[in-house]
Amino acid sequence: MVTAVLKSPAAVLLLAVFLTGGPWKAFFAALFFHELGHCIGARLVGIPLRRLAVGTGGLHLDFAMETASYKKELLVLLSGSGLGLLTLCFLRDPACRACTLCLNLANLLPLPGLDGGGILACLLQQRLDADRADRICRGVFTAAAVLLWTCGMWIVLRVGPNPMWMLCGMAALFQLSSK
Numbered sequence: 643m644v645t646a647v648l649k650s651p652a653a654v655l656l657l658a659v660f661l662t663g664g665p666w667k668a669f670f671a672a673l674f675f676h677e678l679g680h681c682i683g684a685r686l687v688g689i690p691l692r693r694l695a696v697g698t699g700g701l702h703l704d705f706a707m708e709t710a711s712y713k714k715e716l717l718v719l720l721s722g723s724g725l726g727l728l729t730l731c732f733l734r735d736p737a738c739r740a741c742t743l744c745l746n747l748a749n750l751l752p753l754p755g756l757d758g759g760g761i762l763a764c765l766l767q768q769r770l771d772a773d774r775a776d777r778i779c780r781g782v783f784t785a786a787a788v789l790l791w792t793c794g795m796w797i798v799l800r801v802g803p804n805p806m807w808m809l810c811g812m813a814a815l816f817q818l819s820s821k
Contacts, residue, residue, distance in 0.1 A: 668741035676726040676746060677703060683721025687714040712768045719760045723750050752786050753814040759783060780818070787814035 684691060684705050693704040707715055726746035733739045750758040762782060766775035791811025 665737040665741060668735065668738040669745070671738060672726060672729075672742040672745040675729045675742070676722045676749065679725025680705075680718055680722040682725065683718040686721075687717055689714060689718060712764050716761060716764045719757045719764065722757055723747070748810070751790070752782050753790070753810075754783050754817045755814075783814065783818055787811050787818060790814060 680703055681691060687710070689705050689707065689710050691703060692706055695704070705718060707718070710718070723746040726742055726749075730739055730742055733742060749756050750761070752758045752762045759779070763775065763779050766778055769775075770778070788811065791814075794809070794811050
């Protein structure tokens with residue numbers, strides 16, 4: 643059970659919100675606008691949505707990316723956090739603002755399963771052969787996961803019992819080990 647949760651970035655985010663006693667409504671609103679941004683971005687570049695599913699890992703949007711160019715894929719990946727960060731201009735509640743900011747910035751981290759990991763892979767695959775791009779991505783993913791886990795451990799030891807970032811780092815390492 644623990645391994646299954648740690649292999650899903652969305653499940654780790656939900657667990658982090660639960661463990662920290664975070665504001666659920668703010669989290670789900672931020673998640674909604676983030677995913678809406680992906681849908682709008684895909685629609686703008688003509689990439690159809692194949693499937694929308696809700697599961698244990700959270701919301702999953704399946705776009706027909708195999709026919710898309712790297713530029714279109716990059717736009718779809720960036721549009722989620724783009725719209726999410728744009729909503730900050732209209733939010734007044736501090737909890738909603740903090741949740742929206744954290745969710746969208748965290749999603750840009752270069753980790754597998756997050757938009758940042760997809761953005762990095764997309765940028766590298768535009769310029770390098772697939773093998774080299776995959777090796778570089780794996781190295782960056784590993785370094786980012788270890789750094790995230792280390793920062794999380796530092797927060798637990800220095801600030802107090804808030805294992806959110808440590809769990810996110812562990813989830814990224816689990817996801818890397820399963821590939």
